[in-house]
Amino acid sequence: MKLSIGLFVIWNSISKDMLSEIDTTSLPTIFARHKLGSGVQSLWDSEQIAINWGDTPSANPDDYQDRGATEIGKLNDVASGGAIVGAAYRSVHKNKMLVGVIPPGSEINILFIHEDDILRSESVEPGSSIEYPEGLPKECTVHKAVQVKDCVTVTRQEQPLLFDNGVRPPFWSICDWDGGEDQLRAIIRGELPPYDVGSLTTDQLEIVCEEYLRIVDDSYHRTAGIGGTTSDVDIIGASGDDLVWAQVTQGGTEKVERKIEKLGDYTDEEARVIMFAPASSRPATMDENITFIPVEGVFETVNLNETGTLLLSRLLGRMD
Structure with missing residues (x-):
């Protein structure tokens, strides 16, 4: 369930049951970008981050080339080790993003999406693959996804730094996000963003x-x-x-x-x-x-x- 934080709410008043129970102290902070392709609204609604990179039902980097292999590898690392994530779904929500936690030991969800609907989801271990299921349209786009927990919805007004193109990592669908680390950690802790120049x-x-x-x-x-x-x-x-x-x-x-x-x-x-x-x-x-x-x-x-x-x-x- 997404929690929308109002612009003028004092964040320290958020009850503790709205915060992550996962120990996020040592988790890295990452950025996930969803800007093109089908199913972006479904990904937002189901609170998942995903990569397409070819409509093949595989989370094995060896099944991809160059940047595709790198990003699938990163998705596997995030699922295995966990992360705090800021996720943008620009094609459907230009001024909103999700912030949440990917627990260590997460699975990869292979999603079969047709006309923006998730027709089927198969969970596999990071680095694994499956056969294309029978009975599904061949026109499906196949996304490799990870479930995000303890999601908070933030807006451009509330967290302008996280929407700054100079702060967001360019180009990559999923990558480390050092520039947004302080803000992401504060959000997960239910705290105000740091009151400093950064x-x-x-x-x-x-x-x-x-x-x-x-x-x-x-x-x-x-x-x-x-x-x-x-x-x-x-x-x-x-x-x-x-x-x-x-x-x-x-x-x-x-x-x-x-x-x-x-x-x-x-x-x-x-x-x-x-x-x-x-x-x-x-x-x-x-x-x-x-x-x-x-x-x-x-x-x-x-x-x-x-x-x-x-x-x-x-x-x-x-x-x-």
């Missing part, structure tokens, strides 16, 4: 960084739209007679170095050029004309300001 999406972080500039500099004002106005900068403004150019990222050192290289084109005597990024991503050497400001400090400064605290509360779903 819970902000890239777009939200840009808003917070611009609020920081207003707080620390009374003369700062925006001169262009925030986020993606040009390919090289996220914030364009002015302070007194100086232009302000700023890039914002939650990325690591390599990503920051690439962005700083582009920011070099904006340095001159009448410009303030800023790189907002995690403290751990600061390069060993930097252009002296570019100011590096850790986003952790930005969050703390904004949170000390009355209007800034209100902004962060709204962005992180803490309003009640």
Whole structure:
């Protein structure tokens, strides 16, 4: 049974019987993507994650090639070892996703789906296969699935970070999800998402960084739209007679170095050029004309300001 968590509900008030009884401490966090093909609504309704990769009733990676073999292998690993999963079913629910637990020792469900209905489900051990059952339409799509337990339905409003394309792993149908780990674990524990800078999406972080500039500099004002106005900068403004150019990222050192290289084109005597990024991503050497400001400090400064605290509360779903 899926539990829908309202935007303004205090998560700590959720009763313990709504939380997972499975020990999730050592379980990895994964992402499962369902965007095309038949049966996506049925997968959502039955709270399963699944991979198609050819209409063959097999969970043996040796029966697939290249990426198909890799993903079937990953599905087997998840079933055997367990995982906390965030699952997107974009073709039927663009602004919702399921978060739940796959218990260690789970089976693989081989689903035969026709016209979006699951006609038959056969459970096998990970890595196993079966013969195509007689009497079923040959037009069936055959999904290899795993049952998810203790499901919670979350929305884009409640957990914006989990819907951020910059946080979601690209391309793969099933893969590890380090970027969503804190949020997924908090959901399973029935807790609020972490109240820190890591819970902000890239777009939200840009808003917070611009609020920081207003707080620390009374003369700062925006001169262009925030986020993606040009390919090289996220914030364009002015302070007194100086232009302000700023890039914002939650990325690591390599990503920051690439962005700083582009920011070099904006340095001159009448410009303030800023790189907002995690403290751990600061390069060993930097252009002296570019100011590096850790986003952790930005969050703390904004949170000390009355209007800034209100902004962060709204962005992180803490309003009640």
